[in-house]
Amino acid sequence: MSGHGQEHLRILLRRGAIQRRIRELGGQITKDFKGQRVHLIGVLKGASIFLSDLIRQIHLEVSLDFMAVSSYGHDKQSSGQVRLTKDLDTSIEGLNVILVEDILDTGLTLSYIQRVLMQRRPRVLRIAALLDKPERRIKEVKADYIGFQIPNEFVVGYGLDYAERYRNLKDVCILSMPPK
Ligand code: IMP
Ligand code: MG
Numbered sequence: 001m002s003g004h005g006q007e008h009l010r011i012l013l014r015r016g017a018i019q020r021r022i023r024e025l026g027g028q029i030t031k032d033f034k035g036q037r038v039h040l041i042g043v044l045k046g047a048s049i050f051l052s053d054l055i056r057q058i059h060l061e062v063s064l065d066f067m068a069v070s071s072y073g074h075d076k077q078s079s080g081q082v083r084l085t086k087d088l089d090t091s092i093e094g095l096n097v098i099l100v101e102d103i104l105d106t107g108l109t110l111s112y113i114q115r116v117l118m119q120r121r122p123r124v125l126r127i128a129a130l131l132d133k134p135e136r137r138i139k140e141v142k143a144d145y146i147g148f149q150i151p152n153e154f155v156v157g158y159g160l161d162y163a164e165r166y167r168n169l170k171d172v173c174i175l176s177m178p179p180k
Contacts, residue, residue, distance in 0.1 A: 004165065006178035012155055013148060013172040018130075019053065021147045025128065026057020028145060029098065037061040039095040039122075043113065044068040044086065046102030049159035049167070050130040050147075054100060065089055071109055082112040097122040102159050103131040104146070107139035114141065131155065131172070 001009040029038065037060065042051040044066050055062055068086035097117065104110055110127060117125055128145035135152040150172075156162050157169030166175070 001169075001173060003175065007162075008176045009156070009166075009169075009173040010176070011171045012150060012153070012174050013158075015158075015170040018147070018158060018172065022050070022053050022130075023057050025145045025147060026054055026059075029054075029128070030057075030059045033060055033096055036096055037063070039063045039065065039092060039097050040100055041088065041092070041097060041117070042066045042100045043102070043109075045167070046159045046161065047100045047130075050102055051100045054128065065092075067113070069109060069113060082109055084116065092117065092120050092122045095122050096124050096126075098126045098128050098145075101127065101129045103133065103155070104129040104141060104143055105133050105136050107137050107141040110141045110143075111139040130158070131160075 001011065003009045038058065040051060040055055040062060042048055042064070055064065065088045066086065067084065067088055069082050070085050071082050099113060099117065101110055114125065126144040127141070129143045130147040132143060132146045132149045133152055134149060153174045154162070155172050156166035156175045157171055157173045159167050160172065161167045162175055
């Protein structure tokens with residue numbers, strides 16, 4: 001597949017494999033919370049595509065909210081300083097919350113969000129991440145539902161962006177850049 005300019009895309013996870021895995025994750029969540037209600041919180045914007053597929057594979061009473069954070073810094077790397085840019089619409093006190101993220105990389109973003117949400121006393125707080133790059137971890141974060149562990153490569157597609165582009169790709173692709 002070809003990217004913009006000299007950027008090059010190589011498929012890492014095909015759309016069919018992604019959908020199959022999300023069906024499994026939805027099945028697992030449905031089983032784990034049988035007879036209960038779950039409250040999904042999507043982290044904008046990257047998780048929006050994953051969330052929209054995942055929520056339809058959860059066969060329970062489900063409600064939905066979003067939050068947004070921005071990590072200061074460069075396009076490809078989070079600096080570790082995280083700021084809440086959009087807060088939740090409603091209280092999560094006493095709810096079974098599942099935080100839905102696109103990718104767990106250094107863990108800095110998720111550990112920040114986890115800390116913020118735990119202060120609001122949910123009944124439980126679980127984490128679902130489509131992708132996990134364990135090699136890059138700086139902050140230990142325990143994710144309960146992980147789609148795929150991937151190597152230390154920069155990926156785009158299926159919600160993930162590079163400078164806001166490529167979120168619309170149906171597959172998850174490795175993005176390589178021309179040498180500067
Ligand atoms: P963390 O704080 O390093 O765990 O970074 C998490 C955030 O960094 C994700 O929500 C993504 O927005 C972004 N990110 C990390 N790795 C990638 C990648 O390979 N492609 C696109 N975005 C990424
Ligand atoms: Mg991003």
